[in-house]
Amino acid sequence: MTGLVFDIKEFALHDGTGLRTTVFLKGCPLRCAWCHNPEGMKPGRELARDLKKCRRCGRCLSPCGHEECRGLGACVKICPEDAVKAVGRLYTPEELARRLLRNREFLAAGGVTFSGGEPLLQTGFILETAELLPGIGLAVETSASVPPETFRRALSRIGEIYADLKLIDPREHEKWTGSDNRLILQNLAWLLKSGRKFTARVPLIPGVTDTPENLSGIAAFLSPGAGRVRVELIPYNPMTGAKYRSVGREYAPGFDEKAPLRRDLSPFLEAGLEAAAY
Numbered sequence: 001m002t003g004l005v006f007d008i009k010e011f012a013l014h015d016g017t018g019l020r021t022t023v024f025l026k027g028c029p030l031r032c033a034w035c036h037n038p039e040g041m042k043p044g045r046e047l048a049r050d051l052k053k054c055r056r057c058g059r060c061l062s063p064c065g066h067e068e069c070r071g072l073g074a075c076v077k078i079c080p081e082d083a084v085k086a087v088g089r090l091y092t093p094e095e096l097a098r099r100l101l102r103n104r105e106f107l108a109a110g111g112v113t114f115s116g117g118e119p120l121l122q123t124g125f126i127l128e129t130a131e132l133l134p135g136i137g138l139a140v141e142t143s144a145s146v147p148p149e150t151f152r153r154a155l156s157r158i159g160e161i162y163a164d165l166k167l168i169d170p171r172e173h174e175k176w177t178g179s180d181n182r183l184i185l186q187n188l189a190w191l192l193k194s195g196r197k198f199t200a201r202v203p204l205i206p207g208v209t210d211t212p213e214n215l216s217g218i219a220a221f222l223s224p225g226a227g228r229v230r231v232e233l234i235p236y237n238p239m240t241g242a243k244y245r246s247v248g249r250e251y252a253p254g255f256d257e258k259a260p261l262r263r264d265l266s267p268f269l270e271a272g273l274e275a276a277a278y
Contacts, residue, residue, distance in 0.1 A: 005023055017160060043121070119141070142164070169214070230273070
């Protein structure tokens with residue numbers, strides 16, 4: 001078995017308790033208009049270019065026989081400016097575990113977080129890797145947009161849960177993410193009934209997710225978890241667009257990026273939920 005990883009971030013501070021290594025896995029069922037990891041959307045390997053370095057010389061477009069360039073449409077080895085790279089590397093669970101355990105000492109006080117993309121699309125790979133990380137705390141950052149059996153299977157082995165909840169209205173959710181939120185709400189409703197603690201993260205997108213109606217609706221949905229559920233309001237990143245150009249995509253979010261954000265915690269606090277805005 002292999003898993004496709006597009007980044008590994010060491011010494012992460014905001015992806016779980018303590019110092020962590022965050023593993024970003026490729027592939028996501030959603031297409032959020034504001035996604036800040038566009039290189040994680042596609043489930044396969046793809047090409048990225050550093051447009052500031054690229055001379056437009058065309059050397060990378062010459063045919064090559066390198067195995068790691070197969071299917072990319074360009075050579076990632078020939079660029080004189082090192083401006084071309086492949087996004088996505090295949091690991092076996094054993095290879096990834098060895099890589100992670102190089103930092104065993106600090107992971108013992110923190111752990112490993114699986115993120116993405118949507119990491120639970122590669123649940124089998126995550127669980128096999130987890131078996132090779134005894135004594136290491138595991139966390140997941142998930143959209144919860146996966147089949148219920150997958151969601152429950154993955155969380156049976158993972159201690160810390162960070163779940164995105166972007167929009168409560170299914171039509172608005174489909175408009176802005178390309179999919180309705182049926183699976184997400186089903187999985188989170190199960191999680192609320194399970195009695196487990198978790199953190200719900202709401203990305204604050206101006207005029208989209210930060211509306212009074214949406215924040216109040218999310219608070220009402222999460223209210224059965226009062227005393228167990230923490231809510232984090234995460235501000236929109238205005239630098240998101242630069243990443244899209246590197247993987248050959250246009251960034252056209254469809255909302256006013258410069259509009260002020262509403263960081264209103266009151267609906268969550270009134271519902272008895274712990275909440276913080278960043």
